Amino acid sequence: MASQQKNPVLSPYRCFDPEPSQREVALQLYSQVRDLPLICPHGHVDPRLLADPEARFGSPAELFVIPDHYILRMLYSQGVPMESLGVPTKDGTAVETDHRKIWQRFADHFYLFRGTPTGLWVQDELQSIFGIHQKLGQENAGAIYDRLVEQLSLPEYSPRALFRRFNIEVLCTTDAATDPLNLHRTIQQDGFPVRPTFRPDAVVNLDTEGWTWNIQRLSDASGIEVVDERTFLEALRQRRQHFKTLGATATDHAAPTAHTGRLGENERGSIFNRALRGQASAEDARRFTGHMLIEFAHMSAEDGLVMQLHIGSERNHNPQVFQRFGRDMGADLPRATEWTRNLRPLLDEVGNDSRLSVVLFTLDESTYSRELAPLAGHYPVLRLGPPWWFFDSVKGMECYLDQVVETAGIHNLAGFNDDTRAFASIPVRHDVWRRVSCNWLAAQVVRGLIDFEDAREMAAQLAYGLAKTTYRFTGGEA
Structure with a gap:
């Protein structure tokens, strides 16, 4: 290969403001958080990468x-x-x-x-x-x-060598409710702090492709034959407990909208039975998911698993790409989301329950200051997830901090997660967040809104502490 350039392609001042006084403060803050361990509470790394020492x-x-x-x-x-x-x-x-x-x-x-x-x-x-x-x-x-x-x-x-080099304190994968988690057991036995996350979408969202097959897998994994809505809930509780034995501290739920709503026993039973017969409508699916989000909130209050809601993705917008290549091919798009009215049924039931923690993620930036920050700034159970997907960018992060901190402060935020499948990108994504948040804090310092000591403590929280406390990681090894 041709000789390497002496100077890096990337500026050491990237993400920092060119104004000298702000840049200087940003550099001082960044120098104190740059090498903190990485807390990775939500992502999509394939556990097979880490299960095999020779991978x-x-x-x-x-x-x-x-x-x-x-x-x-x-x-x-x-x-x-x-x-x-x-x-x-x-x-x-x-x-x-x-x-x-x-x-x-x-x-x-x-x-x-x-x-x-x-x-x-x-x-x-x-x-x-x-x-x-x-x-x-x-x-x-x-x-x-x-x-x-x-x-x-x-x-x-190797993946394992880079895991150590990246200084990852904990890494959470995202795993189907039916996953036996054998790979996680192997990884943990070899001393790597990798935890599963309970993702039940494939068995909860009735319009999921292959839903009845997924229900059979749930029956097999739980040892509970799912024949109605009651046994369905029993199977889900069993699987949550299994995930907890492997160190899970969180669940993850994706839905197009934030709709929640309690269904009566007969109504939800009828919807579930129609789904088992392959006769559930799109409206059935929407209402059942909205009901199940409330059920899961109660389960999380009982078993302590942090509940993550990822809302607002219009999945598989390009049908030709989906039919030829399947999911996760870049054809998912943001959609407008309403939170205040949609979340109210859930919050009416559990919004003041000190045992519960719910982390909200959105693809609708317009809701940051209008709905999400005011909600998280009041309800004890709510925390705001970091800028997600299309907005995990320099400007996306700046916009997020500008719009939520004045109303919610930083301690109603969940810190940062990399949300990536690309293992090698984990440290650089965290680095962008640490640079942007330090630069944002530096602007507050030079404007006299906070002092340097406060900014220093806030930078450490945004880089490390908030994610660790939000997701209930404890001890020296998260």
Whole structure:
């Protein structure tokens, strides 16, 4: 590979304001939180990466390109076929298998990511993790590919070695309610603090593809034959307890809207029976999910699992992409969300229960100051999750802090989580958050709104403390 540039491609002042006094304060704050351990309470890393001591990441294309829907959606929007990026098809038809060619196509189009968080993350990964200080592009793609292949073959670049290098104090995966969690048991026996998260969407959302098959899997996993709504709830409680034995501290629930509403016993039983017969309507599914969110809130109050709500994604907006490639291919889009009225039935029942903690995530930025901050600034059970998905960017984070802190303060926030499938991006995502939050706090200092000592304590909370307390990690090992 050509000789490395002496100076890094990325500025050491990235994410900081150019105004000298604010930048100086931001640098001082950042220097105190930069090396804090990483708390990763919500993400989508495949536990198979860490279960096998001999596991490797595969090729650079497998690490950076093929599994990353941020990358896929941008390239697809510019006419790059997903087949040419090696994305497997549902029907098994041929796709590109030469990973060097896939990497070259990615590099040829890397200019598309200028000014995006993906561009920042990828270049930071290349620089800080792999020591590659050249800007990725068409001409040096092959040389960078060879360098990555060489490094990925080394023991110090195995998933387990990088886990230790990243200084991860705890990492939580997201796992189906029916998962036996055998991989987590293996990982934990080998001394890695990896915890599961209970994700029941596939058995709760009645319009999920293959729902009846998922219910059979729930029966098998729980040992409780699910034949009606009562046995369904029993099976879910059994699975939650199983997750807790493997260290789970949270659940995760995704829904298009924040609708909650209590259904009567006969009504919810009838809906569930229609679903078992394959006759549930879209309205049945909406109302049943809204009812189950209240049920899960009560369960969380009883068993102590933190409840996460991810609301507002219009899934699989492009039917042709979904039919050919399946889910998580970059075709999910934000939609408007109403929280105040929709959450009220849930909050009327458990909003003041000191045993419960509910973390809210949204894809509708317009609700930050209008609804979410006022809700979290009042109800003891509510915390606000960090900017999610389309908004885990520099401007997205700044917008979030600007709109929620004045009303909710920082102690009604849940800190940060990386929410990624791309394992190698974990530290760089945390680094962006730490830089942005320190820069935001520095602006408050230079404007005289807080003093430096307060900012220093707030920076540590935003980087580390809030996530640890929100998700109920205790002790030296989270």
